[in-house]
Amino acid sequence: MTDSFLIEEERLDEAQPKILAIDDYVGERRSLGGVNIEPYSPVVGATVRGLRLRPGAVLEPELRRFVYDGLLRHGFLAFEPGTVDSEDFGSLVGLFGEARLMNTPYTPAANEGGGKVNTIDSKVKKTRMNFIWHVDQAFRMTPPRFTALFGKKVPPFGGDTLFSNATAAYDLLDPLLARYLETLTAVHDVETQGFLTLAYQDRDELAAQRAKQPPIEVPLIRVHPETGRKQIFVNELYTLRIVGLSRTASQSLIDLLLDLVKSPDVQARFRWEEGTALIWDNRTVQHRGVGDYGAGHRLLHRAVVQ
Ligand SMILES: O=C(O)CCC(=O)C(=O)O
Ligand SMILES: [Fe+2]
Numbered sequence: 001m002t003d004s005f006l007i008e009e010e011r012l013d014e015a016q017p018k019i020l021a022i023d024d025y026v027g028e029r030r031s032l033g034g035v036n037i038e039p040y041s042p043v044v045g046a047t048v049r050g051l052r053l054r055p056g057a058v059l060e061p062e063l064r065r066f067v068y069d070g071l072l073r074h075g076f077l078a079f080e081p082g083t084v085d086s087e088d089f090g091s092l093v094g095l096f097g098e099a100r101l102m103n104t105p106y107t108p109a110a111n112e113g114g115g116k117v118n119t120i121d122s123k124v125k126k127t128r129m130n131f132i133w134h135v136d137q138a139f140r141m142t143p144p145r146f147t148a149l150f151g152k153k154v155p156p157f158g159g160d161t162l163f164s165n166a167t168a169a170y171d172l173l174d175p176l177l178a179r180y181l182e183t184l185t186a187v188h189d190v191e192t193q194g195f196l197t198l199a200y201q202d203r204d205e206l207a208a209q210r211a212k213q214p215p216i217e218v219p220l221i222r223v224h225p226e227t228g229r230k231q232i233f234v235n236e237l238y239t240l241r242i243v244g245l246s247r248t249a250s251q252s253l254i255d256l257l258l259d260l261v262k263s264p265d266v267q268a269r270f271r272w273e274e275g276t277a278l279i280w281d282n283r284t285v286q287h288r289g290v291g292d293y294g295a296g297h298r299l300l301h302r303a304v305v306q
């Protein structure tokens with residue numbers, strides 16, 4: 001063995017895998033008027049305590065801004081049970097923008113929540129697309145800004161939701177590689193994992209739905225419109241290929257980026273409690289449900305803000 005196999009002391013750090021500069025992420029607990037926002041993990045998510053929204057209540061603009069800033073800063077906010085009742089979920093969502101109804105054959109409208117609320121019900125939903133990492137509606141040019149969920153029925157075990165901070169995933173990239181990736185675009189297609197084929201059995205209906213959602217071309221690395229932070233904008237559910245690269249190079253780069261997004265170093269695993277409401281910034285985080293609850297009943301209400 002020659003000396004060249006030994007790493008000099010000063011090069012030891014360079015020789016190790018890149019880790020996140022955690023100081024950029026560790027959030028302090030912040031408070032305003034008795035409302036506390038506490039980091040759920042240093043990298044993604046926070047819990048909001050002390051906020052009580054009663055039907056028809058209007059938040060002071062300063063408090064509303066505080067909560068909105070918390071969402072931009074942390075990527076998701078979980079509101080402790082008792083913050084809102086399920087009938088009034090819509091008023092919580094309304095703090096962040098105007099809700100839009102997003103029905104699919106497997107996410108029917110809920111008959112409570114103040115309108116524009118869907119259900120994700122393990123007894124009804126046949127597709128398991130929510131168990132694949134994604135950005136909601138990333139097959140559209142303008143995906144929803146925020147998605148909110150309310151825990152109606154939580155299974156006795158399992159059924160967590162995972163969140164990954166796609167900005168932190170970007171920060172794990174080698175800078176030279178990042179610079180190259182920023183020059184590339186990707187095709188996003190709703191059918192990448194067969195989303196429509198599994199949802200629509202009728203051929204004509206399937207063709208009609210397909211025609212409504214042609215593939216789109218989007219940057220591989222995207223800049224958040226409000227925070228200005230760069231992020232990996234590749235997701236497992238909808239990203240089909242990178243434009244202008246061979247199939248092998250395209251798939252290898254997509255896999256590399258997905259590995260970073262899926263890294264536990266940039267994730268939090270959210271355990272549901274009945275009565276918890278949660279909202280995420282769909283322009284910062286990716287998410288997926290965990291299908292480990294067997295025959296347990298899992299029922300979430302859901303609203304999106306465009
Ligand atoms: O089932 C989950 O935990 C995630 C659901 C989901 O993907 C969504 O509501 O957009
Ligand atoms: Fe989703």
